[in-house]
Amino acid sequence: MKKLLIVSLSIILILSVSTSCKKKVEEVPPPPPAPQAQEQPKVEKVEEPALKEPVLTEEEIFQKKTLEEINQEKPLSMIFFDYDRYEIRSDAVPVLEANAQWLKNHPTVKILIEGHCDERGTEEYNLALGEKRAKSTMDYLVSLGISPDRMRIISYGKSQPLDPGHDENAWAKNRRAQFLIIEK
């Protein structure tokens, strides 16, 4: 009997030891989880919905531009004059006709006509001559149907040469009337 008790106790002990051993294994904390790549937020493309541009009219294209941009394009060509003269030369007539046509196509535009001279005139006389050149240019445009209300004139005499040279080639370029768009 005593022997049986010892055996049973031993079994219990073994069992208890074995159970306790098992339990201990189970209690080991799990290894830290393998570092996992964090998920990136999805890239969202941000843009205004595209407009389908309508075909612009010439007038609409014109109105989109600034005065500076329009002047840079030089839609109105300058004309040139003979030495000491302010009459419109025959080669200036088609230029002024084209300018008049452009002005008719852009009826809201107002322009400044600048009269310039070459350096072979005196300061005072050139200032008056430059004005005469601007005036005869304006008068010719009026004769082609452009309202004088749309034009202003100014003379710069010889103070703003186009070509700084001192030969006939430069002088011919400097005797001119040129156009500046001042209102559209």
Place this chain on the structure above:
Amino acid sequence: MRKKQTLSGLFVAFLLIIALLTPAGSQQEVVLTIREGVPAISLAVPPFIYDASVSQAKEAAETIHKVLQADLNYSRVFSLVPQEHLSYIRPLNPKEIFFKDWESIQTRILVVGEITQAREKIVFEAKIYDVKSERMILGKRYQAEPEAFRLVAHRLADELLKIYGERPYFTTKIVFVSSRDGNDELYMMDYDGANQTRLTFNKWRDYMPAWSPDQRAIVFTSYRAGNPDLIILYPYEGKMVPVSTKGTNFSGAFSPDGKKLAFCSTRDGNAEIYVARADGTNIQRVTYNSAIDTAPSWSPTGREIAFTSDRTGFPQIYLMGAEGGNVRKVSFGGNYLDSPGWSPDGERIVFVSRVNNFFDLYLLNLKTNQITKLTETKSRNESPSWSPDGRHLVFSSNLSGSIQIYSVDYDGSNLRVLTSQGENKLPNWTN
């Protein structure tokens, strides 16, 4: 010499009487003749005395001495006794002047100058002696800071001119246009090119300035408002008054009595001449012609105006009454003439003539109807303006390549350049 002096004095007095007796409205001009050919007055300016222990005394003595001599040399009224002749006589002792010594080296006028000090300030004391009579004829004391030492010399030179009945001008200024700061602005300078001072500050073109006779006002053209407007600037008051702002307005000229202002304008559609009050009010048109009428210049009496007109097809010089009557052409022989300037003595008109692309200055003598060429430089000499005494002219020229301001005497001698920075043009000394 002395007798000539008295005679010319009498002559001037006689002319003044004539002027008083001449009925108003007459076109006759009063003529004050420049005594051409009369020997200049011999004058000695020994080095000025100074106490070397006084600070700035040496600088004052040397600057004032140098500038005074330059003024007197320029005047054509005085001739300086050469400094080397001073070594022939006993050194100057201001306490005891040996006048016979000075007479022996042909000195008629002796200028004795001394730098002293009063209350820590530099004082320049000048005594002017008539050598023959051994008498002091003028004494002056000037106190100045170093920046005004040149002005002290000019003031004394003006006093010397006044003694001899001459119109003083060494303290007057020349107004002009310079591009040195990027665009055309008004500047002024002394007659000798010193003290160049900017007067207008903007990015637009300021152009064609002209003094009032008292040099308190400048009429000029400015593009600052987008149009060539005529403006009067009062540089000592910091004030500006617009005169004419419609059309192109330019070539302003105050009358010699300072009461009226002539200018050119296209305000009625064509380049015409107008006359206003000196303050710019009451504008009256005086020319009526479809041609270009421009560049008005007053006669010394203010009764007549010289101007440029191309009514015959090319610009020529005309005269008219100040109200626009009695127009007549006075130029001949050139086909492009402009910029008339009536001399202060009333006798001559300077103008620019273009021949073969060169501009030269010419003088028309209104009494003899003779034309003489004043410059000959194969360049563009233009915009002439008389000195107040009529012995000198300033003008612009591209003689050196760039456009600069020059001075020349009435006989074509003594050409000198006054400017060098940037381009400089349109000088005006008197209208």
